[in-house]
Amino acid sequence: MMESIIRPLKLDHDLDESHQVFVSGFHHVFYPIMDEAKPALCRDMVKICARIGNRSFVAEAEGRVVGILLGAAAPPWKKLRAGLSEAVFGFGPRAFWNRYQMSAFAKKHLRRVLIGYSPHVYKHPPSWPWAEIIVFAVHRDFRGRGLGRKLMDAFLDEVRKKGIKKATVSTDTELDWKFYPAYGFKRIVTFPLKAYTLILPGKYAEGYIYAIDISTAPKPTGGQIL
Numbered sequence: 001m002m003e004s005i006i007r008p009l010k011l012d013h014d015l016d017e018s019h020q021v022f023v024s025g026f027h028h029v030f031y032p033i034m035d036e037a038k039p040a041l042c043r044d045m046v047k048i049c050a051r052i053g054n055r056s057f058v059a060e061a062e063g064r065v066v067g068i069l070l071g072a073a074a075p076p077w078k079k080l081r082a083g084l085s086e087a088v089f090g091f092g093p094r095a096f097w098n099r100y101q102m103s104a105f106a107k108k109h110l111r112r113v114l115i116g117y118s119p120h121v122y123k124h125p126p127s128w129p130w131a132e133i134i135v136f137a138v139h140r141d142f143r144g145r146g147l148g149r150k151l152m153d154a155f156l157d158e159v160r161k162k163g164i165k166k167a168t169v170s171t172d173t174e175l176d177w178k179f180y181p182a183y184g185f186k187r188i189v190t191f192p193l194k195a196y197t198l199i200l201p202g203k204y205a206e207g208y209i210y211a212i213d214i215s216t217a218p219k220p221t222g223g224q225i226l
């Protein structure tokens with residue numbers, strides 16, 4: 001059996017390896033902004049998500065980070081504001097002035113994704129205190145070995161400890177959304193997703209929001225959690 005450790009993310013220390021996991025998880029839907037822009041673009045996306053989140057975990061195996069779950073569980077307003085400011089006043093202008101050296105295709109795709117993902121925000125049922133899985137991925141070489149489940153266990157345990165009743169996640173048909181019903185999440189929102197029209201022309205994609213009732217969520221399955 002593979003030895004693994006689940007531990008809290010240390011952003012400065014884990015950024016490079018977390019970025020690699022992010023690329024491995026989402027290259028098929030983000031490849032223009034990964035292959036035709038400076039790597040700083042996706043690194044900054046990971047940083048912003050980790051800054052908005054206050055309960056983020058990594059899975060380590062074979063001495064490196066191979067899984068990430070960047071999550072928020074009632075993040076303090078100050079933290080939320082700092083992450084959002086970085087997105088609006090840092091990332092936004094850098095992308096606008098093309099500091100990431102995106103190709104024309106990458107720029108179009110980024111714009112399409114930002115607009116196309118907006119239903120995930122405005123169709124999101126309001127819930128406070130807010131608990132959200134923001135980014136969730138396991139490196140492709142390590143999938144199907146229970147690491148995703150252990151990361152989710154660790155995150156939901158924190159949500160439970162904070163007395164929050166429900167956690168939500170946005171996903172879509174081009175991602176590995178089936179993890180969520182397998183884990184115990186229920187689908188609460190479905191909508192047509194237009195984020196991938198450039199990279200998947202003519203293909204119909206659907207966006208989903210899933211929620212889990214913490215009282216019925218599985219308790220941690222064990223494994224080494226630090």
Ligand SMILES: CC(C)(COP(=O)(O)OP(=O)(O)OC[C@H]1O[C@@H](n2cnc3c(N)ncnc32)[C@H](O)[C@@H]1OP(=O)(O)O)[C@@H](O)C(=O)NCCC(=O)NCCS
Nearest residue numbers: 025136137138143144145146147148149175176178179182
């Ligand atoms: C989703 C993801 C993080 C799951 O990680 P993982 O380590 O492979 O998941 P696990 O091995 O812990 O699987 C847990 C359960 O989910 C199920 N599952 C995981 N991925 C699945 C898939 N693609 N289709 C169907 N079921 C899946 C497993 O069968 C398993 O069920 P079981 O425990 O009842 O046997 C991983 O597939 C991934 O990184 N995908 C790419 C990025 C992505 O799509 N992220 C999620 C969407 S936002």
